[in-house]
Amino acid sequence: MKKHKYRIKSFLLIVPCFIVFAFLIGCNSEGSQNGSASNDEVVLYLWGGVPAEAGPQEVVDQWNEENPDIKVEYTRFVNDDDGNLRLNTALQTGDSVDLFMSYAPNYLQDRVESGFVLDLAQFDDYDIDEKMGEEAQLWKIDDTYYGVPTKQSANFIYLNKTALDEAGLPIPEQWTWTEFKEYAEKLTTDTRLGYSQFDTGGTPEYVTSALIDEGYVNAEGTSNFDHENMTEALEIMYGMMHVDQSMMPLGEQIATGAAADQMFFNEEVAMLGAFEGLLRMTNDIEEYPRDFEIAFAPFPTFDGGSQVAPILGDTLSIAANTDYPEEAWEFIKWYSEGGMLPLASGGRVPASKDAPVDEAITQMVEGVEDTYDMPSLERMFNQSGVTADVMPLQIVDLLNQELERYFIGEQDADQTIENLVDRHNQYLEN
Numbered sequence: 001m002k003k004h005k006y007r008i009k010s011f012l013l014i015v016p017c018f019i020v021f022a023f024l025i026g027c028n029s030e031g032s033q034n035g036s037a038s039n040d041e042v043v044l045y046l047w048g049g050v051p052a053e054a055g056p057q058e059v060v061d062q063w064n065e066e067n068p069d070i071k072v073e074y075t076r077f078v079n080d081d082d083g084n085l086r087l088n089t090a091l092q093t094g095d096s097v098d099l100f101m102s103y104a105p106n107y108l109q110d111r112v113e114s115g116f117v118l119d120l121a122q123f124d125d126y127d128i129d130e131k132m133g134e135e136a137q138l139w140k141i142d143d144t145y146y147g148v149p150t151k152q153s154a155n156f157i158y159l160n161k162t163a164l165d166e167a168g169l170p171i172p173e174q175w176t177w178t179e180f181k182e183y184a185e186k187l188t189t190d191t192r193l194g195y196s197q198f199d200t201g202g203t204p205e206y207v208t209s210a211l212i213d214e215g216y217v218n219a220e221g222t223s224n225f226d227h228e229n230m231t232e233a234l235e236i237m238y239g240m241m242h243v244d245q246s247m248m249p250l251g252e253q254i255a256t257g258a259a260a261d262q263m264f265f266n267e268e269v270a271m272l273g274a275f276e277g278l279l280r281m282t283n284d285i286e287e288y289p290r291d292f293e294i295a296f297a298p299f300p301t302f303d304g305g306s307q308v309a310p311i312l313g314d315t316l317s318i319a320a321n322t323d324y325p326e327e328a329w330e331f332i333k334w335y336s337e338g339g340m341l342p343l344a345s346g347g348r349v350p351a352s353k354d355a356p357v358d359e360a361i362t363q364m365v366e367g368v369e370d371t372y373d374m375p376s377l378e379r380m381f382n383q384s385g386v387t388a389d390v391m392p393l394q395i396v397d398l399l400n401q402e403l404e405r406y407f408i409g410e411q412d413a414d415q416t417i418e419n420l421v422d423r424h425n426q427y428l429e430n
Contacts, residue, residue: 042070042327047087047100048314049079054280055343063331063339070327072099079103091116091319098322099331102147102315105390109141111317117146118318123329131336131352135312135387149312150336151348154276155205155299156380161373162292163187163270171376172297174307177206180300181236184246187270194246196253196260198274203396204403205273205299206233208388209308212301215389216424223424225399226417229302234406234413241407251408265290273299276347276380283345283368295373296380307385312351314340349381357381398423 050056052074060072075096077083084107090097091111102108111117120128121144128136128145139149159171167186172179184194197204210229218224240247248258261281264272265288272278281288301307316335318328331339338355340348344363350356361381365372391399399420406416 040069042324044070044072044098044322044324044328044331045075045096046072046331047075047077047090047097049077049083049101049103050343050346050348052076054346055340055348058342059335059339062342063334067330070324070330072331088114088116094319094321097319098324099328100317100319102317103313104393105139105141105315106393108139108147108315108317112141112146116320118320118322118325120145120147120318120329122325126333131354132312133351133353135309136351138311138387138390139315147315147317148332148336149315149351150340151312151314151343152276152310152351152381153313154310154347154349154380154383155274156276157297157299158264158272158274158278158282159295159297159376160187160264160267160270160292161295163192163267164295171295171373172300173376173379175297175300176303177209177233177236177300178303181240181244181246184240184271185244188244188246192267193248193263193269194244195240195271195273196248196258196263196269198260198272198278203391203399204237205308206237207399209233209299209301209305212306212308212386212388216391216395217428222428223421225420225424229305230417230420231413232302234403234416238407238413249407250404254404267292276349279347279364280345282371283365285368285371290371293371293373296376298380298383307383309385309387310381310383311387314348392427394427395424398427 046056046060048056056074056076060074063070063072077087087097087100088111089095091100092114102111108117126148128148132149136145136149139145139147161171164171164187169183169186172183175183180195187194207230210233211224211227214224214227216224218227237247241249252258253260260269260272261274261278263269265281267290282290282294298307316332318325318332322328336350336352336355338350340350341356341360341363344360345366347364349360349364361378362369365374365377402411402416402419402423405411405419406413411419
């Protein structure tokens with residue numbers, strides 16, 4: 001365990017109900033309490049970010065069939081700033097939320113500090129640490145669980161195996177960022193780039209792996225962004241964009257709005273860095289046709305550095321003002337131990353060691369398994385490594401601001417590192 005952890009600051013903006021009435025969910029004086037009961041039937045309202053038709057509706061249908069006295073109804077919120085604000089407003093007003101998903105520890109901590117979330121310590125019949133492993137502790141707040149992380153969140157690299165075979169390159173099981181750069185260069189042709197990143201808004205994987213062993217804060221309690229791995233990481237990515245031209249320059253990607261996933265499907269990119277949720281698209285051959293087999297590789301490491309472990313996500317919590325905490329808790333246990341299987345086709349593999357993980361992987365690609373290199377896919381959900389610290393959203397924002405200035409040529413690597421360290425230290429001092 002690292003000695004230096006962030007105390008993530010709450011920055012949740014509580015918006016009065018009357019302000020958001022026209023924009024979000026509205027205030028319902030008749031439905032201000034969570035849960036409802038009629039003729040001894042309990043109704044629990046579950047909020048999540050996955051479209052209902054992508055698995056959640058089947059989940060609640062199965063639960064409702066098995067539990068006729070405790071009905072669950074699903075509401076979808078989009079997992080972006082506006083969608084999370086919508087959920088927060090509903091939690092604040094007590095408007096039909098009993099159970100809800102958080103997809104980042106920062107969001108959950110804000111909700112806890114706002115008094116929206118039930119402390120799960122009152123339930124002693126389910127050992128989250130024993131079920132989920134030490135990775136679950138990423139979601140502890142003040143050494144307490146306010147939610148159960150239910151799925152393995154895996155970020156990895158999708159590979160066009162046909163392109164690999166043509167270039168005589170094996171599927172990497174472990175590799176360094178230098179080797180990754182060499183792969184990207186060899187896979188680049190006149191009509192195809194070697195690599196693209198699906199999401200440019202989060203913490204870049206090369207930053208996470210650069211500091212995985214040392215943490216974002218050093219032993220003196222100051223910024224670790226001047227670690228030598230950071231300089232190497234910036235130079236590798238800059239070289240791919242502007243020297244090897246094996247990766248679309250960030251400025252061009254932002255300016256054109258290029259969709260990295262579509263470029264991968266269209267064979268304009270040979271390697272795509274993304275998360276497991278993209279499997280929902282790669283499984284849909286009709287909507288996203290492709291003539292190549294997909295293989296998978298972990299994100300690279302630095303020489304001598306540890307592999308970044310998959311984190312746990314989809315953390316399911318109980319609203320603090322629910323009328324039915326016991327019933328909600330029963331649903332969480334059922335969902336975590338296998339009830340979530342209908343979401344497997346979207347890449348969601350249960351986190352619990354007692355859940356049917358192999359069955360989930362099978363269901364994940366059922367019917368299209370011959371379009372994947374299955375051994376490499378299975379490896380993605382059986383990786384070990386070091387769990388990264390949570391980077392506060394404010395630091396993610398300033399990190400990406402400085403990286404963008406570097407990659408579009410406004411400042412060099414030394415100035416970028418200096419700016420990162422100064423701004424990070426200002427944050428730590430405050």
